[in-house]
Amino acid sequence: MRQVMTILWDSYRLLAAKKLFWIVLFLTVLIAMMYASVGFTPEGISVLFGAYQIESELIVEGSMFAEYLYMMIFTDYLVPWWLGFFALVLALISVCPIFPDFLKTGSIDVAISKPMSRLSLFLVKYLGSLLFVAIQVLVFCVIVFIAHGVRLNAWNLEIFWAVLLLTFVFSLIYCVSVLTAVLTRSSLFSLLVALLVWGVTLSIQWSESIMYKATYVMPASGLSINMKTGETKEAGEELNTSSEMEKFYGIVRAIGMPLPKTRDATYLLRKKVTVRGKNMTMSSAFLEDEASASELLEAKAMEDYDNRHSVAYIVGSSLAFEVFILGIACFIFVRKDF
Amino acid sequence: MSDIVIDIADVRKKYRGGVEALRGVSLQVPRGGIFGLLGPNGAGKSTLVKILTSIVRPTRCAGIMLGAAIGDKATLARVGYLPEHARFPEYLKGGEVIRYVAGLTGISSADARQKAGQLLEMVGMQDWGNHKMGTYSKGMKQRIGLAQALVNDPEIVFLDEPTDGVDPKGRLEMRNLLQRMRDDGRTVFINSHLLGELEMICDSVAIMDKGEIVRQGTIAELTEKSRRYELKTRGTIPEELKHKLIAAGAEIGGEVISMVGSDPEPIQPMLDALRAEKVTIVELREIRQSLEELFMESVGAGGVGGTQKRSTPPQLPGKELVK
Numbered sequence: 053m054r055q056v057m058t059i060l061w062d063s064y065r066l067l068a069a070k071k072l073f074w075i076v077l078f079l080t081v082l083i084a085m086m087y088a089s090v091g092f093t094p095e096g097i098s099v100l101f102g103a104y105q106i107e108s109e110l111i112v113e114g115s116m117f118a119e120y121l122y123m124m125i126f127t128d129y130l131v132p133w134w135l136g137f138f139a140l141v142l143a144l145i146s147v148c149p150i151f152p153d154f155l156k157t158g159s160i161d162v163a164i165s166k167p168m169s170r171l172s173l174f175l176v177k178y179l180g181s182l183l184f185v186a187i188q189v190l191v192f193c194v195i196v197f198i199a200h201g202v203r204l205n206a207w208n209l210e211i212f213w214a215v216l217l218l219t220f221v222f223s224l225i226y227c228v229s230v231l232t233a234v235l236t237r238s239s240l241f242s243l244l245v246a247l248l249v250w251g252v253t254l255s256i257q258w259s260e261s262i263m264y265k266a267t268y269v270m271p272a273s274g275l276s277i278n279m280k281t282g283e284t285k286e287a288g289e290e291l292n293t294s295s296e297m298e299k300f301y302g303i304v305r306a307i308g309m310p311l312p313k314t315r316d317a318t319y320l321l322r323k324k325v326t327v328r329g330k331n332m333t334m335s336s337a338f339l340e341d342e343a344s345a346s347e348l349l350e351a352k353a354m355e356d357y358d359n360r361h362s363v364a365y366i367v368g369s370s371l372a373f374e375v376f377i378l379g380i381a382c383f384i385f386v387r388k389d390f
Numbered sequence: 391m392s393d394i395v396i397d398i399a400d401v402r403k404k405y406r407g408g409v410e411a412l413r414g415v416s417l418q419v420p421r422g423g424i425f426g427l428l429g430p431n432g433a434g435k436s437t438l439v440k441i442l443t444s445i446v447r448p449t450r451c452a453g454i455m456l457g458a459a460i461g462d463k464a465t466l467a468r469v470g471y472l473p474e475h476a477r478f479p480e481y482l483k484g485g486e487v488i489r490y491v492a493g494l495t496g497i498s499s500a501d502a503r504q505k506a507g508q509l510l511e512m513v514g515m516q517d518w519g520n521h522k523m524g525t526y527s528k529g530m531k532q533r534i535g536l537a538q539a540l541v542n543d544p545e546i547v548f549l550d551e552p553t554d555g556v557d558p559k560g561r562l563e564m565r566n567l568l569q570r571m572r573d574d575g576r577t578v579f580i581n582s583h584l585l586g587e588l589e590m591i592c593d594s595v596a597i598m599d600k601g602e603i604v605r606q607g608t609i610a611e612l613t614e615k616s617r618r619y620e621l622k623t624r625g626t627i628p629e630e631l632k633h634k635l636i637a638a639g640a641e642i643g644g645e646v647i648s649m650v651g652s653d654p655e656p657i658q659p660m661l662d663a664l665r666a667e668k669v670t671i672v673e674l675r676e677i678r679q680s681l682e683e684l685f686m687e688s689v690g691a692g693g694v695g696g697t698q699k700r701s702t703p704p705q706l707p708g709k710e711l712v713k
Contacts, residue, residue: 058493062479069481161473162538165443166494167466389405389446 063180084195151233224312272353333358398453426588429598470544485519509537529560616679617652
């Protein structure tokens with residue numbers, strides 16, 4: 053245990069010694085504070101701690117819509133875009149050199165000549181590298197948690213699912229970087245390969261998402277699209293799906309199956325956090341009472357879209373990818389002559 | 391407790407690509423002394439140490455270290471190691487490096503803190519323990535390297551080229567530290583190609599070349615055959631006496647008389663005879679082959695166990711008995 057704690061503590065010191073860590077943390081706190089500056093009044097929304105007011109009849113203090121909007125900004129914008137993309141890229145840039153540096157002659161020798169198994173050393177070092185993201189997201193979530201508590205009197209601990217999910221998402225990309233580092237000992241190469249794999253998986257996930265919307269969501273919402281003109285028609289009732297589209301979607305889904313689901317895993321947060329007992333994928337539950345039939349149809353279709361992949365599928369297939377990649381890296385590390 | 395801390399036989403290492411780094415190395419290292427492993431670059435010295443410290447996996451290895459099989463992880467808790475070109479994290483301070491290595495060895499935080507203070511003092515870095523490694527000179531880094539190698543009170547300390555890149559003053563201090571380690575009862579295993587350094591401190595050595603041990607023993611044992619006494623005279627030695635001296639085994643070249651052997655007894659009657667003939671004795675020296683010469687002889691052009699001999703008698707080092 054002492055050895056494990058030593059490596060984890062060293063990982064923290066390594067991160068703390070990096071300027072980029074503090075820059076990202078500063079930006080994270082800044083964005084979280086801007087989020088926290090949004091509040092709700094009986095007249096509408098207040099921004100920048102009351103400096104500006106946006107009048108609204110629906111989104112007012114104490115309303116479910118205000119709570120929904122506040123949470124949606126967190127789950128649909130801040131988490132996927134700042135924490136799940138920009139901060140993650142910066143984390144990758146910062147963390148990628150950890151393994152190449154560790155594996156350099158003269159550095160690795162001291163660590164592996166100690167009474168600790170190579171397997172433990174490798175895994176703890178790997179987990180320690182994930183601290184970068186875990187700390188950033190934790191700080192962000194603490195501010196968001198306090199903001200929700202103070203603004204809405206909703207002390208929602210489910211917000212902290214973001215720490216687990218985003219660290220998991222980062223680990224899916226970082227494992228590729230580690231494998232490349234074990235093979236090449238090059239920081240630059242390991243960063244580029246990780247970004248490349250991430251880019252490919254994101255493209256496939258986006259394709260799958262678009263294909264699903266075109267194949268299932270649009271017909272379910274009563275929408276049809278003319279592929280030649282791009283013209284959209286609203287039928288007002290559920291339409292049949294095209295078998296050709298279904299076939300094509302099946303192919304795209306199959307291609308993406310063995311790959312890590314970084315995007316989908318990030319959006320799992322929408323299933324994990326709730327507003328008044330309903331999770332963020334239950335679109336129809338957050339509709340106004342006066343919502344039209346087509347709005348209800350569309351909301352139901354979106355619910356179906358948000359829940360098209362089970363948690364087990366997203367986590368399981370991603371975890372299988374990570375275990376496979378990390379297993380190869382670990383096998384090489386354990387057997388390698390340094 | 392055994393007097394032998396490392397006892398290995400037929401250690402082989404063939405790297406992928408076919409490079410045979412070790413070709414059946416057998417070695418015994420006695421407890422509580424300074425053991426030097428010499429060899430030219432690429433001889434396999436570092437590979438051998440890395441096998442002993444489980445950094446490199448041997449192709450074949452039979453033997454024990456500290457009573458356990460080579461590669462036994464638990465045994466490494468009793469071993470210290472300073473690698474060649476050691477790199478410690480630049481973001482850590484000297485004291486933190488020692489505590490970090492202590493943590494990897496499983497030493498408690500409180501003990502590590504106490505030990506780090508003692509070791510910093512021992513290596514003369516007590517005023518620098520709170521400075522980052524990035525601000526250290528090469529010599530200072532080596533001192534920290536030495537301190538971290540001792541943090542677990544090891545029975546064996548492996549030092550791979552410890553004085554490489556260190557200035558003469560630093561080397562002297564390093565030698566003193568090594569002698570102190572020996573005095574503390576530790577076995578110090580040094581890899582080096584700085585023969586002069588090793589000659590001054592090693593109790594026993596092994597010479598390695600092309601993946602094999604070609605000589606092994608104490609320096610005295612290894613240089614035994616080359617030992618002789620050399621007498622420098624002034625004035626003419628009578629012919630009759632010359633014949634007597636040659637008959638007694640001496641070699642005479644001008645004003646220098648040489649007698650092969652490490653025993654000073656045969657020299658005594660020779661001195662008496664020269665005195666009796668009123669020959670002035672300018673100098674009497676005990677001469678033995680230097681480690682460098684022994685090394686060159688072992689790994690010279692003759693290859694493994696090379697037989698290349700010097701045409702003139704070696705002069706270094708000499709020990710003057712009479713002047």
